[in-house]
Amino acid sequence: MLTAAEEIVDRDGYDSLTMTLLAGELDARVSSLYNHVENLEDLRSLVQLRAMRLLGDQVRQAAAGHAGADGLRVLSHALRSFARSHPQRYAAITRPAIDGEAFFDAASETIEALAVMVRSAGLPEERIISTGIAVFAALHGFVSLEVAGYFDGVDGDLDEVYELVVRGAVTAAVLEATK
Template structure:
């Protein structure tokens, strides 16, 4: 019988908190059960397995990330939007390391589809929608730089690679130089702005007919 008071939503929120405390990779059904003082079997009435639990956390984390970064982009464009987005990104990664790690995993589309199709629990579908809106906002943020495809996607990947790499190194203390890490971050954003403003033209790949 399901433990009174336990729901999929409550378990997901608790698992996200646990991820921030001990690392997303250390979130297990057993660890979560201990948090509630119940046996593992009590959780399986609400989540099928560890994969589903981590997927739920990832979807929720994506929504929370969108809730943090989305509003800062409203009414902003160009460098102003870039700076606001970058600062919100770094703040989320620093304050919620486990949740942030969850946003980076590759989700099983079958598990996501099953969760989003369950009419008894609309949360996963709502979380997925908000997460996708965040991707759209990221592309919209770069519209001020007048980039078109495929340069637009290349630019998004540049930002993601820079932001994620920086956040990941900072999380493990990977910057040993005494130079202030926050100051280096701000300079990196300045450099990205310059790169976006002066995006190189795509090389002409047309083969010569001579």
């Protein structure tokens, strides 16, 4: 059921996911879906949580063997790769969490991978969260515009532009460590 819901999200978008559409995809009755989830919000939460865990797996794998500025660059590219591969699921995880506690648990691998890289760049512990948020916000700004099609038709190398964004975010994090 959850795989079918993800397929709908990937194809039609997060907001298009309905119990009726899912039941149609599964050739089932809408009422039978309620044996598995409480309601549409519960289903959307499960999609959101699974997408965040998938991002966490990809980020963790990418981060292995890296540290500091190099590690931040690697994580930045893993985030972009995930968003490009799963633009609708990426959009789902960047919305307010339906189940905040479960979402934070699902995000723990991503958060920890970023924290490790920021720490290994020499940042003091009290600056890790704010710097991590700043790095994510810079990357998310570009990535969300890119996957939304904002840059379609723009002349220029978007990989080069993204590298400038990454370089700026990484440089800011490293400079923060030297304060």
